Amino acid sequence: MVAFERPEKSYCTIVMYHYVRNMYETDYPGIKGLLIKDFIKQIDYICKNYSVIKLEDYTGLIKAKKAVPNNACILTFDDGFKDHYTNVFPILKKKKLPATFFPLTQPLSEFVVPAVHKTHFLLAKLGAPRFAEEINSVMEKKFSEFSTEYFIDDKIKKAKRYKWDDNLSANLKWTISAMPVEIKNKVFNFIFSKYFEDEKEFCKNLYMSFDQMREMIEGGMSFGSHSVTHPALSKLSSEEQDKEIRNSKITLEKELGVKISAFSYPYGDFNEATIDILKKEGFLCAVTTNAGLNKENDANLFTLDRLDTNDLCKINEK
Ligand SMILES: [Zn+2]
Numbered sequence: 001m002v003a004f005e006r007p008e009k010s011y012c013t014i015v016m017y018h019y020v021r022n023m024y025e026t027d028y029p030g031i032k033g034l035l036i037k038d039f040i041k042q043i044d045y046i047c048k049n050y051s052v053i054k055l056e057d058y059t060g061l062i063k064a065k066k067a068v069p070n071n072a073c074i075l076t077f078d079d080g081f082k083d084h085y086t087n088v089f090p091i092l093k094k095k096k097l098p099a100t101f102f103p104l105t106q107p108l109s110e111f112v113v114p115a116v117h118k119t120h121f122l123l124a125k126l127g128a129p130r131f132a133e134e135i136n137s138v139m140e141k142k143f144s145e146f147s148t149e150y151f152i153d154d155k156i157k158k159a160k161r162y163k164w165d166d167n168l169s170a171n172l173k174w175t176i177s178a179m180p181v182e183i184k185n186k187v188f189n190f191i192f193s194k195y196f197e198d199e200k201e202f203c204k205n206l207y208m209s210f211d212q213m214r215e216m217i218e219g220g221m222s223f224g225s226h227s228v229t230h231p232a233l234s235k236l237s238s239e240e241q242d243k244e245i246r247n248s249k250i251t252l253e254k255e256l257g258v259k260i261s262a263f264s265y266p267y268g269d270f271n272e273a274t275i276d277i278l279k280k281e282g283f284l285c286a287v288t289t290n291a292g293l294n295k296e297n298d299a300n301l302f303t304l305d306r307l308d309t310n311d312l313c314k315i316n317e318k
């Protein structure tokens with residue numbers, strides 16, 4: 001159970017969603033997502049108990065030191081999945097609810113699946129034990145000097161943030177987020193190409209297109225950046241971070257014809273340099289994966305807390 005107070009009226013709740021799909025009707029029932037019927041239920045709940053506002057409006061109110069509406073709630077969707085166009089957008093449009101979507105640009109401009117999603121689908125296809133075995137084996141063969149440090153087992157959970165996963169899956173995710181980027185990409189490309197034939201086709205099926213995003217903007221939705229490749233930003237040099245942030249912003253602004261001023265930290269990971277870069281690049285706010293509610297008076301626009309969709313239910317059950 002999450003140890004939150006029941007929300008005060010003046011707290012702003014930012015909800016975070018990833019996959020919203022009927023997993024069991026797809027080729028990958030093992031994907032961890034929210035069923036469409038549960039999404040609809042949660043949206044109904046939110047409509048009854050909160051007032052949904054735009055992230056841009058919230059940012060504007062905080063900057064102007066003006067009052068935020070009571071029980072404010074902001075809906076955010078990370079990673080740019082086609083789920084968001086096919087399953088989420090029609091529901092939000094019907095209810096006239098705004099939301100902010102944070103797509104990655106690498107799958108759209110290079111047709112490369114970022115390692116984070118290669119992980120999800122390899123995990124769904126192989127199961128955690130076999131996937132961990134594959135990683136351990138590739139590491140041992142190709143990067144033996146790192147194989148002990150990143151060896152995956154099911155003993156102790158290495159990071160609390162993966163609270164919805166069992167030990168092995170959590171450590172798998174930890175290893176993946178902690179591994180040096182070059183090694184990670186090589187290992188995952190190797191394993192992914194063994195099990196998935198056509199990466200370009202896979203990208204087209206998994207991610208929404210720029211056309212679909214433009215249609216969503218017409219329908220009242222807004223977009224922010226989530227980087228190019230979904231790296232753990234704090235592990236990169238300032239130059240590399242800058243490239244990830246700036247290039248994703250440039251691509252989205254060029255393709256969507258709107259100003260991109262919100263950022264979502266991949267894995268919720270960032271350091272002080274990240275915030276400096278975001279400010280320099282003209283961003284106005286950034287959302288984390290830190291579970292919490294945003295208090296009106298001390299909301300830091302570059303470290304906004306969010307609740308996972310699963311946490312939102314828990315908090316209100318109390
Ligand atoms: Zn993400």
